[in-house]
Amino acid sequence: MPNPKQPTPAVRAAGGLDRLWRTSVGEDAAFLLARANALSLAAASEVLSPLGLKVRSYSVLALAVSAERPNQRELSEFLRLDPSQLVALIDELEGRGLVRREPDAADRRVNVVVATDAGRALCADARVATERAEAAAFAVLGDDDIARLKEHLRALAGAPEAD
Amino acid sequence: MPNPKQPTPAVRAAGGLDRLWRTSVGEDAAFLLARANALSLAAASEVLSPLGLKVRSYSVLALAVSAERPNQRELSEFLRLDPSQLVALIDELEGRGLVRREPDAADRRVNVVVATDAGRALCADARVATERAEAAAFAVLGDDDIARLKEHLRALAGAPEAD
């Protein structure tokens, strides 16, 4: 039996990365957040790609589907994207007929981004796909853990207090 | 008093983005994760930049400081970076004398990445800076909420079970 004090080459080869988890980095909340995010992002990307969507374009589409009629600046701020990235994103969605730029009646500088019927349909599909993927990614946690986690993330993410 | 049924232009102009939080996107765990991560990343970047570090290089440095003597493949897997990105990252740290590539005695293909004394010193500074920033970013949560959140994130991030 190998000496457990020093990790043997065999241990290092096996499952393998556990010893790095024991470093300070593995305790760092920012790192955990980044890693969890990377995994969830990868899971979502995978199920969205057959629909011709990326996580980014899906976020825009989903907000365009909502009744809130967001404009580009609001999307930019909410999604933390540069306004110029929004332009490209919306150009692409609009080119595919999923979304429309509607001039704001009250302010002609502003474009409101609205989903078309095709956009709504695709968004619905995308939503069931990502919800399934999300459920799988979060399956390591129990339902009330997930609920608690979401509450905490909402607070961190700067969501307004629940009414 | 304006009719609360329809958001008035005044409301939309004010704090402003609350109504987007009420969409399905604002309930999506993946979105919350992404947004919380973006904020924590921005906070860390800000305090690291005066030290000449980015979040990426700090992660590598912190792991190089640990006693675990990670090699490049392990760093790549743990940090979810392409091996080629590690090369560039380590080149830069090594050029600044913060880190050293040591040939692995047991396998000559492998480089172990170890921090120099200068690297340890800088990492210590960076650590207090990021810990302070992290504390500020997580201050909206109470201490035991933070502990719970970290547990959940560890599970999501694929950390091994605690012993």
Added chain:
DNA sequence: CCTAAATCATTGAGAAAGTCAATGATTGGA
């Protein structure tokens, strides 16, 4: 042994994403 397949670090190229400054149209306030 010896060869074949696999692994590690590296290079390089091209796509995607992020950052920033400048512009034209429009609005709102002094």
Added chain:
DNA sequence: TCCAATCATTGACTTTCTCAATGATTTAGG
């Protein structure tokens, strides 16, 4: 009416991501 601010857009530039290919080395099978 004029001036500063705001919105969407463009363009340039940097950084990051993703992939395929390579040389050195190790491992496994015959």
